[in-house]
Amino acid sequence: xxRLSTKSEAPAxxxxxxxxxxxxxxxxxxxxxxxxxxxxxxPWISRPLSLTEAINLALKQNGNILRGxxxxxxxxxxxxxxxxxxxxRLGVSGNYQTTSATEVFPFPGAPPxxxxxxxxxxxxxxxxxxxxxxNSSLRSARLTKEQAxxxxxxxxxxxxxxxxVAYYDVLSAAEQILVQEASVNLLTRExxxxxxxxxxxxxxxxxxxxxxxxxxxxxxxLIQARNRYRLAKDNLVNLLGYHVPAVIGEDLPLQLxxxxxxxxxxxxxxxxxxxxxxxxxxxxALRKAEGLRKEGVIYARGGYKPxxxxxxxxxxxxxxxxxDLAREVSGYTIGAQVNWNIFDGFLTKGRVDQAKALxxxxxxxxxxxxRSIELEVRTAYSNFIEARETLESQKxxxxxxxxxxxxxxxxxxxxxxxQLDVINAETSLTQxxxxxxxxxxxxxxxxxxxxxxxxxxxxxxxxxxPPNQK
Numbered sequence: 530x531x532r533l534s535t536k537s538e539a540p541a542x543x544x545x546x547x548x549x550x551x552x553x554x555x556x557x558x559x560x561x562x563x564x565x566x567x568x569x570x571x572p573w574i575s576r577p578l579s580l581t582e583a584i585n586l587a588l589k590q591n592g593n594i595l596r597g598x599x600x601x602x603x604x605x606x607x608x609x610x611x612x613x614x615x616x617x618r619l620g621v622s623g624n625y626q627t628t629s630a631t632e633v634f635p636f637p638g639a640p641p642x643x644x645x646x647x648x649x650x651x652x653x654x655x656x657x658x659x660x661x662x663x664n665s666s667l668r669s670a671r672l673t674k675e676q677a678x679x680x681x682x683x684x685x686x687x688x689x690x691x692x693x694v695a696y697y698d699v700l701s702a703a704e705q706i707l708v709q710e711a712s713v714n715l716l717t718r719e720x721x722x723x724x725x726x727x728x729x730x731x732x733x734x735x736x737x738x739x740x741x742x743x744x745x746x747x748x749x750x751l752i753q754a755r756n757r758y759r760l761a762k763d764n765l766v767n768l769l770g771y772h773v774p775a776v777i778g779e780d781l782p783l784q785l786x787x788x789x790x791x792x793x794x795x796x797x798x799x800x801x802x803x804x805x806x807x808x809x810x811x812x813x814a815l816r817k818a819e820g821l822r823k824e825g826v827i828y829a830r831g832g833y834k835p836x837x838x839x840x841x842x843x844x845x846x847x848x849x850x851x852x853d854l855a856r857e858v859s860g861y862t863i864g865a866q867v868n869w870n871i872f873d874g875f876l877t878k879g880r881v882d883q884a885k886a887l888x889x890x891x892x893x894x895x896x897x898x899x900r901s902i903e904l905e906v907r908t909a910y911s912n913f914i915e916a917r918e919t920l921e922s923q924k925x926x927x928x929x930x931x932x933x934x935x936x937x938x939x940x941x942x943x944x945x946x947x948q949l950d951v952i953n954a955e956t957s958l959t960q961x962x963x964x965x966x967x968x969x970x971x972x973x974x975x976x977x978x979x980x981x982x983x984x985x986x987x988x989x990x991x992x993x994x995p996p997n998q999k
Contacts, residue, residue, distance in 0.1 A: 577785065578786065580696050584692050586770070587688055587770065589770070593687065594770075596684075608670045611666050621650070622651075627645045650842055654840045655839050655840070658835070661830070661831050662831040676814050679813045679814035680810070686984075690978065692765070694977060695764050701761075701966055702754065703785070704789065704969075712955070723736045723739075732948070743956075747959075759779060791969060801906050801910060801983050804983050804984060804985075805906045806899060806902060808984025819891040819894070823888055835867050835868065836868045838867075840863070842863075844862060845858065906982045908982075909975070912975045913978075919971065920969065920971075926961045927958070927961045930954070930957050933954045934954040934958050937954040
């Protein structure tokens with residue numbers, strides 16, 4: 530059975546980083562709509578599915594991850610645009626013109642009027658100096674690329690957390706069904722026992738009625754548990770990025786291999802906060818944004834400085850002194866040009882002021898996110914401690930409740946106890962079992978949320994060291 534482990538010796542490749550989504554589809558052509566629906570059923574839905582497999586499927590098909598991949602590719606396009614100023618520009622231009630207008634010659638013997646003209650040019654232009662904007666563009670391109678990767682990692686981390694929680698929800702819902710079925714079975718046996726006793730004349734009709742009422746009250750809880758199980762499976766499949774074929778009924782035939790557990794997870798709050806500030810991609814992405822805003826100030830200040838470009842080209846046109854279009858004049862051009870806006874109506878000043886304000890705002894964003902992450906870690910840590918303590922408090926409760934039920938039945942059979950004692954003991958046992966399952970679920974979910982808050986499992990790793998280990 531494959532499990533998501535928090536131990537350091539587990540393989541780090543269980544959650545591989547997948548940047549390109551891939552979906553295996555059946556190549557055979559269906560003959561009917563039913564065949565089509567059957568062929569579209571993913572193979573994992575009819576076999577046991579581990580948590581590791583579920584996360585790997587989500588990395589391939591989850592809608593948020595696929596959208597994040599598209600955003601990442603879009604940002605790579607921005608990187609290319611940002612670096613464009615560094616490379617030479619190659620331009621080709623041409624023009625052909627004909628006119629029927631009659632031109633008045635200014636003096637006798639002037640050349641004949643040109644009714645058709647054409648021009649063709651090709652030119653390479655290279656920026657030599659842009660007031661610091663060339664180097665700034667290169668740094669901005671690097672920061673943009675790094676920011677895009679960090680944002681994509683954030684999307685992956687969020688999706689992995691959602692899948693883990695949904696997986697635990699399915700496990701918890703399945704266990705709650707067993708708890709409610711056990712409760713119905715207990716109350717059914719109690720009703721059968723009270724019915725036999727009533728028929729034997731040892732108990733009044735009231736005991737039978739009370740047993741029937743308790744059984745009737747337990748059945749809706751079982752129905753609700755089964756419905757929660759169906760909904761939990763639907764939610765998990767949705768997070769895995771699959772459309773459920775219409776041929777499948779309301780109850781997906783999805784079986785999970787992992788189980789809820791209480792695997793120890795030592796954690797120190799101070800170390801957890803430090804690791805979160807070091808690992809969280811959201812904070813790292815905002816720091817890259819701060820760097821980009823700083824480069825924006827440098828780029829804006831480049832407007833105060835001159836720009837220098839070198840160019841070289843080749844051009845041709847028809848002769849101005851002959852109506853023959855094949856008679857051309859051509860040659861090479863090479864040179865340099867300097868542009869310097871001595872006064873631009875305070876346009877550059879406005880851009881610099883705007884860039885500075887945005888830069889200061891990015892610093893505030895980093896500071897706000899830092900405090901937010903610290904609060905998130907503290908909250909997740911507190912919830913984890915609560916879940917752990919609750920789980921510890923429930924270790925012996927189920928055994929005690931089972932023993933209490935055994936004693937209540939024994940006393941009832943001996944005539945020293947009442948039916949109410951038995952019913953109360955059965956109710957307490959059901960509650961203990963349900964609380965135990967919920968405590969295990971809350972513990973696993975709290976651990977997953979704490980790992981996400983710390984920044985673990987962000988890069989698709991299956992195993993991470995507990996945050997109190999360096």
